[in-house]
Amino acid sequence: MAANLVAYRIGSTRQGSETQPFVTGYFEPDVSASRTRDAAHTEPARGRPADLVDQPMVDGAVSFTSARRCPEGQLIPYWSREHIDAGLSAAPPLVWLSDAVELFIAQVQGSARLRFEDGSRARLAYAGKNGHPYVSLGKILIQEGMVSPDAMSLETLAACLRDLLNDPAVGRSILHRNPSYVFFRIDDDDPASGPLGAQGVPLTPFRSIAIDRTIWPFGLPFWVSGFFPWGEGKEAFCRLMIAQDTGSAIVGPGRGDIFCGSGDEAGRLAGLLRHEVDLYVLTPRVLE
Secondary structure (H helix, E strand, C coil): CHHHEEEEECCEEECCEEECCEEEEEEECEEEEECCCECCECEEEEECCCCEECCCEEECCEEECCEEECCCCCEECCCCHHHHHCCCCCCCEEEEECCHHHHHHHHHHCEEEEECCCCCEEEEEEEEECCCCCCCHHHHHHHCCCCCHHHCCHHHHHHHHHHHCCCHHHHHHHHCCCCCCEEEEEECCCCCCCCECCCCCECCCCCEEECCCCCCCCCCEEEEEEEECCCCCCEEEEEEEEEEECCCCCCCCCEEEEEEEECHHHHHHHHHCEEECEEEEEEECCCC
16 A cells, blocks of 8 residues: 555745644543533533524635525625624534533534433534634633743633633633534434544544644545653654544644544643644655
């Protein structure tokens, strides 16, 4: 098989200069949920609304990847996170999670495994998004001096957001600065299988990578080589990975997001991963 492939080293160009490819990590949270709102579960994970259409549009200087179809037929930007939280969207609640931070993390990761009080399980699977540009709350917290750059991780981000939500008006105002919102559907939970990626196949920990879909096709193999802070020092990571997913924050030829698995340990590893790597794309050899 290797004889039929050619490896090309990828350089990521930003503002006219070539920089090293950069990867982050993502995972599937394992969370407590309820089918009805109760004292321990107050934040709805919403299903895809009927008026959402997967059609790009531009409104002024802002590009949207989805839109809302009005009764008259015209397309306008879909409701933002703030508007959806205010109840303006017809997106139905599917299940209830513990708080807004739990929902936000599930939306960023694109899926979540659900644990109900009766012992049953289910999976929240990606069903669409409102089309608004994604804004990094981590960057906002760093820029405003709430978290130092060296201390930033998914765990730190979640803790800071929960602290801010002690004053709901303040916490929600921070969450609303990321107008992007993800809708879900309920799938059966198969613990032996990962969540479905955008390619439509189950993701495999440390073998599936999310890429910029506007540049690379799904199914393309990539070789990732780097050193990650997963042990006492830095551990070597050299893996053949397959492009099976994408994400709104994954932009550029040298940008990747490594799927780290499900549960707390996968979340810990994913939260530590923000590193430059050597990245190679393997393409079919042209036979003469």
